[in-house]
Amino acid sequence: MRYPSVLAAVVIAGIGVTGDHTRAQQSNLPDIEGTWVRLDTVGAGSFGAVNTLTGNAVLTPEAAAAAAAGRQGGGGLRPGLVADDNKPHAAGEPYVVTDGSCTLPGGLEPNSSAFHIVQSKDEVLIVRENPGLHRTIYMDGRTHPDLSRWRPTVVGHSIGRYENGTFVIDTVGLTPGGVPGGGRRTAETQLTERYTLSADGKRLTMTYTWNDPKIYQKPHSYQIVAERQPAASWPFEDWCDSGDPTQRTSVIPPTQLP
Amino acid sequence: MAMKREITRSLAIAVAALLAASAATAQRGRGAGPAVAFDPHDISGYWELSFDSRHVPLAALAATVTPALRAAKRKQDEYATRWCNWIGMPAAMDATRPIDIRQGRREIVMNFETIATPRHLFLDRTTHIGKDVYDATTMGDSIARWEGDTLVVDTVGFDGAKGLSAIPGGGFRTSDSHLIERYRLVSNGAVLAVTFTWSDPKIYRTPHTYEYRYYRAPAAYEAQPPIWCDPFDEGRTAFLAGSTSSGGGNQPRSSRAR
Numbered sequence: 346m347r348y349p350s351v352l353a354a355v356v357i358a359g360i361g362v363t364g365d366h367t368r369a370q371q372s373n374l375p376d377i378e379g380t381w382v383r384l385d386t387v388g389a390g391s392f393g394a395v396n397t398l399t400g401n402a403v404l405t406p407e408a409a410a411a412a413a414a415g416r417q418g419g420g421g422l423r424p425g426l427v428a429d430d431n432k433p434h435a436a437g438e439p440y441v442v443t444d445g446s447c448t449l450p451g452g453l454e455p456n457s458s459a460f461h462i463v464q465s466k467d468e469v470l471i472v473r474e475n476p477g478l479h480r481t482i483y484m485d486g487r488t489h490p491d492l493s494r495w496r497p498t499v500v501g502h503s504i505g506r507y508e509n510g511t512f513v514i515d516t517v518g519l520t521p522g523g524v525p526g527g528g529r530r531t532a533e534t535q536l537t538e539r540y541t542l543s544a545d546g547k548r549l550t551m552t553y554t555w556n557d558p559k560i561y562q563k564p565h566s567y568q569i570v571a572e573r574q575p576a577a578s579w580p581f582e583d584w585c586d587s588g589d590p591t592q593r594t595s596v597i598p599p600t601q602l603p
Numbered sequence: 604m605a606m607k608r609e610i611t612r613s614l615a616i617a618v619a620a621l622l623a624a625s626a627a628t629a630q631r632g633r634g635a636g637p638a639v640a641f642d643p644h645d646i647s648g649y650w651e652l653s654f655d656s657r658h659v660p661l662a663a664l665a666a667t668v669t670p671a672l673r674a675a676k677r678k679q680d681e682y683a684t685r686w687c688n689w690i691g692m693p694a695a696m697d698a699t700r701p702i703d704i705r706q707g708r709r710e711i712v713m714n715f716e717t718i719a720t721p722r723h724l725f726l727d728r729t730t731h732i733g734k735d736v737y738d739a740t741t742m743g744d745s746i747a748r749w750e751g752d753t754l755v756v757d758t759v760g761f762d763g764a765k766g767l768s769a770i771p772g773g774g775f776r777t778s779d780s781h782l783i784e785r786y787r788l789v790s791n792g793a794v795l796a797v798t799f800t801w802s803d804p805k806i807y808r809t810p811h812t813y814e815y816r817y818y819r820a821p822a823a824y825e826a827q828p829p830i831w832c833d834p835f836d837e838g839r840t841a842f843l844a845g846s847t848s849s850g851g852g853n854q855p856r857s858s859r860a861r
Binding site: 376379427461463464465466467468469470472479481483485487490498502549576577579580581582584586588589 | 625645647652682685686687688689703705706707708709710711712714720721723725729732737740742765809813822823825826828829834835
């Protein structure tokens with residue numbers, strides 16, 4: 346007679362455990378929270394050398410042609426820089442730009458600034474110590490939005506989960522542009538990131554894998570490693586002031602190589 | 604036969620419990636309000652102000668707050684607005700969009716959908732960073748601790764010369780300002796009550812306290828990019844200067860600037 350009641354109790358207890366999987370995850374999630382700084386342990390004094398970390402993306406013929414056409418177009422100013430006369434300039438034609446970097450757009454991968462990871466129940470935040478959009482990774486089970494109704498951003502739309510001690514992020518909805526290693530991306534391109542903590546908790550290996558059959562012949566994957574900062578670290582404020590005359594810079598566009 | 608009836612009854616209880624749990628989960632997923640059993644020690648969520656959110660008495664200003672000082676601070680704030688400088692405290696907490704607050708184990712991060720750096724409230728530190736090594740910022744150095752169900756946040760290390768300095772009710776943020784905030788979840792977790800107390804002998808005769816009440820945004824809310832601020836938008840500049848006849852306003856000059 347007692348067994349049925351026990352059965353019901355076990356089933357109800359099971360509901361309690363599986364009904365809120367997020368809470369269950371909290372107990373064994375990897376402790377990636379803290380302040381991190383990207384480590385680039387190889388390089389030869391140039392940004393190109395850092396890109397040797399990433400390998401070269403294997404593009405489809407169509408994507409390779411589009412990338413080449415983009416290079417022929419001369420690129421353009423990085424976001425945040427504004428030409429004073431707000432018009433295109435030919436190679437060799439000097440002009441003045443002002444660094445409006447107080448409104449830099451931010452980005453996916455860590456740059457030379459430190460970044461903070463905060464793990465809360467429904468979200469993981471990744472915030473850089475410099476201007477721009479910060480990353481919100483939803484952990485509450487929501488799915489990606491319909492991309493036809495989504496305005497792409499430099500950080501896209503990210504959902505996350507924990508898999509056997511690894512933090513996995515899935516991102517779509519990015520603004521079109523370049524990817525390290527000669528890759529490209531559009532709003533439909535899918536990025537999967539896997540964050541794995543070293544046994545001593547001091548290194549974070551972030552594996553980036555770009556998938557898009559229209560762009561890549563095979564997934565484009567590379568790793569970036571970050572080092573945990575001491576517990577008593579504090580964030581810097583990378584101040585900028587668009588009204589400061591020293592933010593104005595003269596530019597002479599170079600001739601683009603074929 | 605009795606045994607079979609007992610098993611059936613127990614399973615029915617379990618199924619009813621499962622349905623109740625599913626309904627509760629679905630309710631949370633729709634963002635219809637806080638979970639029934641909210642955690643009074645977790646202020647994570649999206650929080651927004653409404654028209655009835657502010658209780659701000661007039662500050663008792665010190666005699667040292669002369670008309671000349673007021674004019675200088677007003678000029679500073681006009682400059683920060685004109686050039687899209689990071690607004691800092693306390694303006695960031697007066698956001699017109701929801702504030703994303705995420706509580707981790709070591710720190711609480713506040714992300715603003717405006718031109719502001721994130722706030723970092725450190726839970727794992729009990730003392731401020733020494734003035735000899737800390738570079739003052741628009742947000743200051745914040746340490747936080749729980750006193751019962753109240754989160755007490757202590758902030759110093761402000762830079763009085765940057766960002767928007769005006770404090771609701773009168774007075775200004777200076778490099779000597781000391782801010783104590785007390786955060787408390789009320790109304791079953793649907794409201795976050797925050798009292799702000801500013802101390803600064805050169806600005807206030809007595810500590811100046813006011814209270815904001817933030818409403819919890821739906822759980823399904825998704826973070827948005829900040830409203831664009833273009834310091835080179837001539838129409839916007841004219842508007843801020845008091846001219847309404849030059850048209851334009853609050854639009855980026857170039858799509859590349861995004």
